[in-house]
Amino acid sequence: MSGTSLDGIDAALVAIGRDTPPELLGTTAVAMPDALHKQLLQLCHAQEVSFAELAAAEDAFCRLQAKAVNALLTAQQLSPEQVQAVGSHGQTVEHAPGGHTGGPAYTLQLDNPSLLAELTGCTVVADFRRRDLAAGGQAAPLAPAFHQALFGRQQGEQLILNLGGFANLTWLPSNAETPVTGFDTGPANVLLDAWFSKHKGGRFDQNGAWAASGRVDPGLLERLLEAPFFQQAPPRSTGRELFHLPWLEHHLAGNEAPCDVQATLAELTAISVARGIQQLPLTHQGITVITCGGGAHNADLMARLAAHLPLADFASPSTYGWPEDWIEAGAFAWLAHQRLHQLPGNVPTVTGARGPRVLGGIYAP
CATH class of the missing domain: 3.30.420.40 (ATPase, nucleotide binding domain)
Incomplete structure (x- = not known):
């Protein structure tokens, strides 16, 4: 892969x-x-x-x-x-x-x-x-079928969050009669990586350190969240053809500090994931979220997710023998x-x- x-x-x-x-x-x-x-x-x-x-x-x-x-x-x-x-x-x-x-x-x-x-x-x-x-x-996401095979034998409902270039959710209900739900929530690392590469020259922001050094720009965040994709009901999937560097730059006022844009992009990922989870008919709010993908190693991003989902317990799939x-x-x-x-x-x-x-x-x- x-x-x-x-x-x-x-x-x-x-x-x-x-x-x-x-x-x-x-x-x-x-x-x-x-x-x-x-x-x-x-x-x-x-x-x-x-x-x-x-x-x-x-x-x-x-x-x-x-x-x-x-x-x-x-x-x-x-x-x-x-x-x-x-x-x-x-x-x-x-x-x-x-x-x-x-x-x-x-x-x-x-x-x-x-x-x-x-x-x-x-x-x-x-x-x-x-x-x-x-x-x-x-044609996407396809991983939820595997998530069901891997985690579906556990007791209770399971929520799997993949934080790759894009973020997608899989909800495995505790009731076997309730269908599995899964969809893309929006960008995870793709915009963070692109903006970091443009300004810092590397491929990714290690542990989200650069994002953590900036401040969220509320106006920019609001403009980014106006993208029709975020209002689209599942089933839904997305990719680089929608969320890319020129798309981001189109929404910039031009006077933002680069580190503040990075912080805003991290917040965009966290908010869009949180809103996706809040759309699900969960049986209780204190659910365990199994996180995987490269974004699971991003300390700043995970802290933002925890802030938006205070009742969630974030767990590693390594508990089940599968590292992130x-x-x-x-x-x-x-x-x-x-x-x-x-x-x-x-x-x-x-x-x-x-x-x-x-x-x-x-x-x-």
Whole structure:
């Protein structure tokens, strides 16, 4: 898995049984080279792009995926034949479940599962999103189905918050008759990273230290929260095509201190997440929120969330044997397993699809 943060490839080795939750056996992370990081960012915001540019980025991305898979197999002393399949999400460059200027709905992930199968010797399952889209769904978020498999056997209701480039929620009700709910709440790290990179040169604000040094600008925050997405009822999903640096800069008055903008962006994430949770028909307010993704390590962001959700108890998924950074990668291993066994991978009440669908295509080595 490589998410909207574009920081690298996360590879998780997962054991999946019939009667037990998925078990994390091993992990490997391969950092995204600066050149590929820049190339993918440009593609995400390009108005015009050549097929040659797409092909070059896809090839480089696939070879980085293969490097991660092969490193994980070596570390775990496994042969390709011992792995059922590699679940490859690909790199999203544009996600438009509502179409664009009246055109058809689409979601585009750079991926080359045929080449990945050649480079690893493993069966590859890929192209998970478009079947849900074809069935009238948003094609996102897909992780709630995995969250249900991973955490759904616990007592009581569960709330899982993923803080990647974007933030999404999964609500697992305590009543088995109540459908699972999940949706994107808005940006998590994507704007924070972009603004930090512009002014500080790095890829992310370590522990939110720069954001913590600034002050929230109420006027800017109000303007950002006026985006129609925040008023949209679920099912809903979003991406870089909506929340990006030019969008932010369009809302600036021009005299803001950069650190104050960073603080305001952190507050935007916290408020939009809190409002998303408040929309849910929770049975009680003192719920445990299991946090995952890179944002779970951001001390400033977590403090802001705690301030907006004073009755919530924030917990790490490591309690369940899954550290914060590996839930998303694990989800696509699980989705590959679902495809091999002809089992649905979407949750229609989350994506809005017409019904359960088997997701992905299979590419033999």
